[in-house]
Amino acid sequence: MKRLDTxxxxxxxxNLALKExxxxxxxxxxVSVYDPDSGLMIIKASGVxxxxxxxxxxxxxxxxxxxxxxxKRPSSDTPTHLYLYRHFAKEGVLSIVHTHSQYATIWAQSCxxxxxxxxxxxxxFHGPVPCTREMSGxxxxxxxEENTGKVIVEALEETNxxxxxxxxxxxxxxxxxxxxxxxxxFHAEVLEYVAKMALFNRLLTPAIEPAKQTLSDKHYxxxxxxxxxxxxx
Amino acid sequence: MKRLDTxxxxxxxxNLALKExxxxxxxxxxVSVYDPDSGLMIIKASGVxxxxxxxxxxxxxxxxxxxxxxxKRPSSDTPTHLYLYRHFAKEGVLSIVHTHSQYATIWAQSCxxxxxxxxxxxxxFHGPVPCTREMSGxxxxxxxEENTGKVIVEALEETNxxxxxxxxxxxxxxxxxxxxxxxxxFHAEVLEYVAKMALFNRLLTPAIEPAKQTLSDKHYxxxxxxxxxxxxx
Amino acid sequence: MKRLDTxxxxxxxxNLALKExxxxxxxxxxVSVYDPDSGLMIIKASGVxxxxxxxxxxxxxxxxxxxxxxxKRPSSDTPTHLYLYRHFAKEGVLSIVHTHSQYATIWAQSCxxxxxxxxxxxxxFHGPVPCTREMSGxxxxxxxEENTGKVIVEALEETNxxxxxxxxxxxxxxxxxxxxxxxxxFHAEVLEYVAKMALFNRLLTPAIEPAKQTLSDKHYxxxxxxxxxxxxx
Amino acid sequence: MKRLDTxxxxxxxxNLALKExxxxxxxxxxVSVYDPDSGLMIIKASGVxxxxxxxxxxxxxxxxxxxxxxxKRPSSDTPTHLYLYRHFAKEGVLSIVHTHSQYATIWAQSCxxxxxxxxxxxxxFHGPVPCTREMSGxxxxxxxEENTGKVIVEALEETNxxxxxxxxxxxxxxxxxxxxxxxxxFHAEVLEYVAKMALFNRLLTPAIEPAKQTLSDKHYxxxxxxxxxxxxx
Numbered sequence: 001m002k003r004l005d006t007x008x009x010x011x012x013x014x015n016l017a018l019k020e021x022x023x024x025x026x027x028x029x030x031v032s033v034y035d036p037d038s039g040l041m042i043i044k045a046s047g048v049x050x051x052x053x054x055x056x057x058x059x060x061x062x063x064x065x066x067x068x069x070x071x072k073r074p075s076s077d078t079p080t081h082l083y084l085y086r087h088f089a090k091e092g093v094l095s096i097v098h099t100h101s102q103y104a105t106i107w108a109q110s111c112x113x114x115x116x117x118x119x120x121x122x123x124x125f126h127g128p129v130p131c132t133r134e135m136s137g138x139x140x141x142x143x144x145e146e147n148t149g150k151v152i153v154e155a156l157e158e159t160n161x162x163x164x165x166x167x168x169x170x171x172x173x174x175x176x177x178x179x180x181x182x183x184x185x186f187h188a189e190v191l192e193y194v195a196k197m198a199l200f201n202r203l204l205t206p207a208i209e210p211a212k213q214t215l216s217d218k219h220y221x222x223x224x225x226x227x228x229x230x231x232x233x
Numbered sequence: 234m235k236r237l238d239t240x241x242x243x244x245x246x247x248n249l250a251l252k253e254x255x256x257x258x259x260x261x262x263x264v265s266v267y268d269p270d271s272g273l274m275i276i277k278a279s280g281v282x283x284x285x286x287x288x289x290x291x292x293x294x295x296x297x298x299x300x301x302x303x304x305k306r307p308s309s310d311t312p313t314h315l316y317l318y319r320h321f322a323k324e325g326v327l328s329i330v331h332t333h334s335q336y337a338t339i340w341a342q343s344c345x346x347x348x349x350x351x352x353x354x355x356x357x358f359h360g361p362v363p364c365t366r367e368m369s370g371x372x373x374x375x376x377x378e379e380n381t382g383k384v385i386v387e388a389l390e391e392t393n394x395x396x397x398x399x400x401x402x403x404x405x406x407x408x409x410x411x412x413x414x415x416x417x418x419f420h421a422e423v424l425e426y427v428a429k430m431a432l433f434n435r436l437l438t439p440a441i442e443p444a445k446q447t448l449s450d451k452h453y454x455x456x457x458x459x460x461x462x463x464x465x466x
Numbered sequence: 467m468k469r470l471d472t473x474x475x476x477x478x479x480x481n482l483a484l485k486e487x488x489x490x491x492x493x494x495x496x497v498s499v500y501d502p503d504s505g506l507m508i509i510k511a512s513g514v515x516x517x518x519x520x521x522x523x524x525x526x527x528x529x530x531x532x533x534x535x536x537x538k539r540p541s542s543d544t545p546t547h548l549y550l551y552r553h554f555a556k557e558g559v560l561s562i563v564h565t566h567s568q569y570a571t572i573w574a575q576s577c578x579x580x581x582x583x584x585x586x587x588x589x590x591f592h593g594p595v596p597c598t599r600e601m602s603g604x605x606x607x608x609x610x611e612e613n614t615g616k617v618i619v620e621a622l623e624e625t626n627x628x629x630x631x632x633x634x635x636x637x638x639x640x641x642x643x644x645x646x647x648x649x650x651x652f653h654a655e656v657l658e659y660v661a662k663m664a665l666f667n668r669l670l671t672p673a674i675e676p677a678k679q680t681l682s683d684k685h686y687x688x689x690x691x692x693x694x695x696x697x698x699x
Numbered sequence: 700m701k702r703l704d705t706x707x708x709x710x711x712x713x714n715l716a717l718k719e720x721x722x723x724x725x726x727x728x729x730v731s732v733y734d735p736d737s738g739l740m741i742i743k744a745s746g747v748x749x750x751x752x753x754x755x756x757x758x759x760x761x762x763x764x765x766x767x768x769x770x771k772r773p774s775s776d777t778p779t780h781l782y783l784y785r786h787f788a789k790e791g792v793l794s795i796v797h798t799h800s801q802y803a804t805i806w807a808q809s810c811x812x813x814x815x816x817x818x819x820x821x822x823x824f825h826g827p828v829p830c831t832r833e834m835s836g837x838x839x840x841x842x843x844e845e846n847t848g849k850v851i852v853e854a855l856e857e858t859n860x861x862x863x864x865x866x867x868x869x870x871x872x873x874x875x876x877x878x879x880x881x882x883x884x885f886h887a888e889v890l891e892y893v894a895k896m897a898l899f900n901r902l903l904t905p906a907i908e909p910a911k912q913t914l915s916d917k918h919y920x921x922x923x924x925x926x927x928x929x930x931x932x
Contacts, residue, residue, distance in 0.1 A: 231513030
C-alpha cells in the first residue's frame with residue numbers, strides 16, 4: 001500500500017521538523033496526516049521520543065480509532081485529531097499539529113485569544129487566533145480527548161479553519177493545521193513567533209488595539225486567495 | 234564493585250545531560266544517585282567544571298558523609314542530598330538534581346511556589362511546586378547545607394515526593410528528583426520549561442488562577458499510576 | 467554585465483546573512499542593493515525560502531518596477547524599496563533591508579519610536595529610531611507597498627537617513643539601510659539588539675528617560691564623521 | 700619578550716571567549732590584561748571584529764596610553780582600563796572586561812544597581828553590583844573614557860573590587876574584572892546570568908527585597924577566603 005507509506009513518511013518528517021524548529025521537547029506534541037479517500041489517519045505513537053523516531057512510530061488509525069497494522073498505541077490525543085478531521089477535512093484540513101510551544105502555550109494558559117497586532121500575524125492568520133472555553137469537570141473526566149476536539153470546533157464556529165488555521169486550547173496549548181503536513185508545522189512555527197511578540201506588546205503597551213482590519217485583510221489576501229500576488233506564480 | 238561503577242556512570246551521564254540541556258553553566262549544579270541497599274550515594278565532586286568531567290569526578294559518600302575511595306571532595310551540597318535520601322528514599326527517590334536554571338531560580342528568588350497553570354505542568358507535577366520558607370540566620374550559619382535539606386522536607390510535608398518531584402529553595406534555586414537519574418534530570422528540564430511559561434502568565438494576566446484541579450488530576454493520572462493510558466504498554 | 471553580477475552576489479550574501487543572524491525565518495524579509503549609476507535595483511525574488519537560495523533568486527528591477535532578465539517575480543515589497551531609493555539614494559543609501567525580527571517588530575506593533583537609552587544605541591543610531599504613522603484605509607487598499615515607502619520618508623523628514631538608518635513601520639516591522647549591504651544588515655542586527663534591551667528597560671523602569679543628548683552625540687560622533695576616533699585609521 | 704607574548708595570548712583567548720559565551724556581537728567589548736611589574740597593558744585593537752581576530756590585534760599600551768610595537772590603535776576604551784588598573788591593580792585586579800551583554804546593559808541603562816536576590820549572585824559578587832552616577836555634560840565632552848574610569852572608581856569607593864568584581868556604567872553597560880583574564884570573563888558571564896534573573900524578579904514581585912545578608916555572606920565566603928570549603932583543596 002504505497003499511498004499509506006507516503007503519508008507515514010510525511011507524518012514522520014513533520015514530527016521531526018517540530019523538534020528541529022524547537023517547538024517541542026522530549027515526547028511532547030504530535031503530527032497527524034489524513035487521507036480523505038480512505039478516511040485513514042496516520043499519527044505519532046504515544047509517548048515516543050523524537051530522538052530516534054522512525055517510520056515504525058507512525059500508527060495508522062481508522063475513523064473509529066482502531067489501529068491498523070501496528071503493535072503501537074497511537075498518541076493519546078488521537079480522539080482530538082479524529083474529531084477535528086470529522087469537522088474540518090471537508091474544508092481542506094489534511095494535517096494537524098499539536099505542541100506545547102512556550103509562547104503559544106502561555107496565551108492558552110491565560111485563556112486568551114491571540115490578537116492580530118501586525119502584519120506578521122496577518123500574513124498567515126486571518127483575524128485573532130481563538131481560545132477555547134475551559135472544559136467542564138465532566139468534559140474532562142469523560143472522553144476528555146474527544147471533548148478537546150469539541151471545544152476547538154466550537155471556538156472556530158464562525159471562522160474558516162483554512163484562514164485561521166490555529167487554536168489555543170484553554171489551560172493546555174496550541175493546535176494548528178493545514179492542507180499539508182508542511183503547512184501545519186509552519187503554522188505552528190508562525191504561531192509561536194507571533195505569540196511571543198504579542199505577549200511583549202501587551203506588556204509594553206497594555207492598552208494596545210489589534211491592527212486595522214484593512215491591514216489584516218490586505219496582508220492575508222495578498223498571500224492567499226484569487227487576488228494573491230505574493231510569491232512566485 | 235560493579236554496582237558502584239554502574240551508578241557512577243549513571244551519575245556522570247546525568248551531570249553531563251544538565252549541561253547539554255542548558256540547565257547549568259560552569260561548575261554549577263550537581264546530580265547524585267543513591268543505592269538503597271548499601272546506603273551509598275554517588276555525587277559530583279565539588280567545583281569541577283562540566284567540560285572534561287569524567288568518571289573520576291564522581292565521589293562515593295557514606296550515609297555519615299565520609300568519602301570512599303576518592304581523593305576528591307564531594308559537592309558542598311552533599312549534606313542536603315543525604316538529608317533528602319534519608320527522608321525520601323523510602324518513597325522511591327533514588328536520584329537528586331540541583332541546578333540554578335534561570336526561570337526556576339527566579340521563582341525561588343521571589344520566594345513563590347510555582348502554580349500549575351496548565352497541562353504541561355500537570356503532566357509531570359501533581360499540584361504546585363512548593364517553595365521552602367526562608368532559613369533563619371542560625372540555620373544559615375550552622376549546618377547550612379543540612380538545613381537546606383530540612384526546609385525542603387518541611388515544604389513537602391503534605392506531598393508525595395514522587396508525585397511532586399521538585400522544590401524551590403527560597404533565595405536559592407530548584408532541586409528535583411526521581412526514581413532514576415534520567416527522571417531527575419528530566420524533571421529539572423520540565424520545571425525550567427513550565428517556570429518560564431508561568432512567569433509570563435503572571436505578567437500577562439496577574440490575576441490568573443491555577444488550572445482546574447480536575448484537569449491537573451486528569452493529566453497527571455493519564456501518565457502515572459494504575460489508570461495511566463499515555464505511552465506504550 | 468559584470469557590475470550587475472557583483473551586485474547580485476552582494477544581495478545574495480546579505481540575504482543569507484539575515485538568516486545566519488537569526489533575523490528572519492522562512493521566506494520573510496528581503497535585502498536590496500541599488501546601483502546609482504544605472505538606477506537598477508537587485509532584490510530577492512518574492513516568497514523564496516532562504517534555504518537553498520541562489521544567485522538566480524536575485525531579480526534586477528528598473529526604476530519603474532519592471533524586471534530585467536529574470537522569470538521570477540521580485541519581492542512584493544519592491545515598490546517600497548524603489549520609493550526609498552528615490553528619496554534616500556542621494557544621501558548615500560545604497561542598500562535596504564526589511565525583516566520581521568521580533569523585538570524591533572514589537573516596537574513597530576506598539577506603534578512606538580525606539581528611544582535611545584544608552585551607548586549601544588547611540589553608537590549606531592543618532593537619536594530615536596522613528597516609527598511611521600499608521601496608514602489610512604485608502605493607503606492600505608491602493609498602492610500599499612509604495613505608500614509604505616511614503617510614510618517611511620515622512621517619518622524621516624527631519625532626520626539624516628545615514629545617521630538614523632532605521633525605521634519602524636507601524637503595525638508591521640523594521641526597515642534598515644546603509645551605504646553597503648553589509649551596513650544595512652548590520653543595522654538590522656543592532657536594531658534588534660537595542661530593541662530588546664529598550665523593551666525591558668520600559669518594563670523595569672517605566673518612567674525611564676532617554677540617555678543624555680551629550681552622550682548620544684559623543685558616542686555617535688566618536689564612530690562616524692570627521693572627528694571619529696573609534697576603529698582603525 | 701616571552702612574558703608579553705603570554706599576556707597577549709591570554710588577552711586573545713579571553714576576547715574570543717566573550718564571543719563564544721554570547722556576551723558580545725560584532726566588534727563590541729574588549730578584554731585587557733595588565734602586567735603589574737612593567738606597568739604594561741595588553742588590550743584589543745579598536746573596532747576589530749571577533750571573527751578572524753589574531754594575536755596581532757592585541758596591542759601593548761604603556762601607562763601613559765602610548766602604544767608599543769604595533770601599527771594598530773588600541774580600543775577606544777583604553778583610558779578607562781588604564782584608570783582602573785591605576786586604582787585597582789594594587790588590590791589584585793589584573794584583567795578587565797567590557798561588554799554590552801544585554802541584561803547587564805539593561806540595568807545600566809535603567810541606572811540601577813543590581814541587587815543580590817539569591818545565592819547565584821552571592822556565590823560570586825558580595826553585595827549588590829553598583830551602578831555609577833551619570834556623567835555630567837562636561838565629563839562626557841572632555842576626556843570621556845578616562846572619566847568613565849573615574850565614575851567607576853567612585854562607585855566602588857566603599858567596596859573591595861575583588862569581592863565585587865563588576866560595575867554597571869549608567870546609560871552604558873558593564874565592566875567586570877578579576878585576578879586573571881579567565882576570572883574577568885567568567886564574572887562577565889555570571890553578571891549577565893544574574894542580571895537576567897534579577898530583571899524578571901523585579902517584574903514578578905516588584906516589592907522584592909535583597910536576599911538576607913547572612914545568606915549572601917555564607918555563600919560568598921564558602922567559596923572565597925580562608926574559610927572557603929567549596930571546590931577542591
